[in-house]
Amino acid sequence: MSLKDQSRSPGLLSTTALATVERAINTALRSDPASADRLALHAGRLLAIEVTLPPLAIYALIVEDGVELYHRSDANADVTVKGNPMDLASLLLNWNTRPGVIGGPVDISGNRELLQEMQQLARELQIDWGAILEPVTGSELAQQLDYSARRLFGWARQAAGRLTEQLADYVGNESGLTPGRRDVYEFGQDVDELRMDVDRLDARIQRLRTARSGNTSNGSATD
Amino acid sequence: MNDETKVTHFGYQQVPWQEKQQKVAGVFRSVAGKYDVMNDLISMGSHRLLKRMTIELAGIRPGHKVLDLAGGTGDLAIKFSRLVGETGQVVLADINDAMLAVGRDRLFDAGCSHNTQVAQVNGECLPFEDNSFHCITIAFGLRNITDKDAALRSMLRVLKPGGRLLVLEFSTPVHKPLAKAYELYSFGVWPKLGKLIVNDADSYQYLAESIRMHPDQDTLQGMMDQAGFARTEYFNMLGGIVALHRGFKF
Structure with missing residues (x-):
């Protein structure tokens, strides 16, 4: 750091x-x-x-x-x-x-x-929601809450999974709103290539500048 | 002026120089058993966050040797023990035996005894060799030391070159409305909580007063510079109610 x-x-x-x-x-x-x-x-x-x-x-x-x-x-x-x-x-x-x-x-x-x-x-x-809740609610209610929480979270996880799949299908395939993984990968490669081209160009410009300033100072020295 | 005629502050009182240490010791003996509970109550839990920030700026690595000065009940030392790992070492040091006893038990309970040591020391004259520690922290402790300049010089001496000191301490709020509210809260509520929880209002009256007598951010930074620390800086936290000062030894 x-x-x-x-x-x-x-x-x-x-x-x-x-x-x-x-x-x-x-x-x-x-x-x-x-x-x-x-x-x-x-x-x-x-x-x-x-x-x-x-x-x-x-x-x-x-x-x-x-x-x-x-x-x-x-x-x-x-x-x-x-x-x-x-x-x-x-x-x-x-x-x-x-x-x-x-x-x-x-x-x-x-x-x-x-x-x-x-x-x-x-x-x-x-x-274990029951263990967490037991000090507050007592053991019987905690067990009930644990059971309900597990059902709720299980259902929520399944629902979220289904929703993600359906949304992914719609966004990626049906609507064409988002590019596919392959497109993103290729785009990333293009950006990297462009970045490297710019870096190379920048290096050439720097080299030309250095060469030019060298020529100028040599010229001044001989004047 | 020799030590017998010198006076210093103990809260708002002026006391003979050599008496402050005993008086501060009395305060901490009185509150040691419920020190953490009281800290949680009066800071509304924020002291834990402030200590986390201190740890993050401490730059501790496995193998480091760390001195947690005025470490009291050991909450920083426990974290440091885990960060320095098997090859490092943490010294929990405090001048107060009662606080140290609580800290030692907590270190033991947290499974940190393998790489920690406990030492009863006076911060003004640390009994460690020169260039011993990678990092020294003193959290809410410098305020209670009688000769702060001597303590800072002593800490610099035992730091390794490249090592750092972190001073977490109450300081001066940077906004006036906040300062007013804080004044009302600390003088109005803390002694009452002290009375309620540890049956000792005076210790928390002292706490509120001692904070007002402590050097502000810039003064403390100047003292660290004067002691020989390099690249000193401070971070205001909670609007300046607390400040974290950091300095390096080069």
């Missing part, structure tokens, strides 16, 4: 948001001891998630009783994933993306096995 980055004032709002997410994850882990135990095996490992737009970095340190999230870290991450928010969400939270839906590549560097294990954990995390 550069010195300039380090000098940025820490934001209270973003810190609050991160603390809230951390608390939510750790609460979920406490209600699923099996997942928490599996995660604890990786205590001390650091995952870096770099969002390209808006530029944002989140570092997740695995600790014995859950995770700690930070916006900055000077430590080397065991695994780094970098991409736009949608692609990262689909990778890390196992959101379904259809082949037709825009989805760019996610850069992964470091320990891929660790990342796969984390994905697996996220997929299998079973939140």
Whole structure:
């Protein structure tokens, strides 16, 4: 991390948001001891998630009783994933993306096995709503609420999945509103090629300028 | 002027120089058992966020050696212990035995005893070798030290070259309406909460007063410069109610 980055004032709002997410994850882990135990095996490992737009970095340190999230870290991450928010969400939270839906590549560097294990954990995390609610509601009501919550979340997940598929079909294939993955990939390649052409042109201009200024100074010296 | 005739402030009172340490010790012995609960109440939980920001600016890496000075109940030390890993080391230091006892228990309970040490020290004359630590933090502690200049010099001495000091401390609000509201809240509510929770209003009256007597942001930055810290800067938090000062040793 550069010195300039380090000098940025820490934001209270973003810190609050991160603390809230951390608390939510750790609460979920406490209600699923099996997942928490599996995660604890990786205590001390650091995952870096770099969002390209808006530029944002989140570092997740695995600790014995859950995770700690930070916006900055000077430590080397065991695994780094970098991409736009949608692609990262689909990778890390196992959101379904259809082949037709825009989805760019996610850069992964470091320990891929660790990342796969984390994905697996996220997929299998079973939140025990009853355990969370029991201190407030008592055990009987908590069980009922847990049952209802599981049904509700199960239904919501299925509905969201169906909606995503139908929307992807419509947007990608029927309406033609969005380009397909292949088109986006080719467009990205064209942009990269153009960028490299511009860089080469810029280098030539710089070289010509240098040569010209060299000739001018030589000419002046001989005058 | 020698130490016997010198006076300093203890809140709004003027007390002999060598008495302040004992008086501050009395305050913290009185509140140690419920220190974290009281912190949560009077700061409405925000002290946890401020400490997170401090950790993020501390630049801790695995293998680092960190001194958490005036570390009290150890909430920063626990986080540092996890960040420095197996190869690093954290020293939780405080002048107050009662606070340190709470901190030691919390470190133990959090499974951090393998890479942490606990030391009862006076911040004005730290009993560590020169160039020992990559990072020193002092959160809400500098205010209570009698000779702050000596403490800053002592911290500089034990920092490694390239190491950094982070001072998280109450400071001066930058907006007048906020300052007024904060004044009403701290003098009106804190002593009452102190009475209610730890049956000690005086300690929280001292807290409110000591904050007013503490150097403002620019003065503290100047003191750090004077002590020999480089690239000093500060970050206002909660509108300046709290400021995080940072300086490096080069």
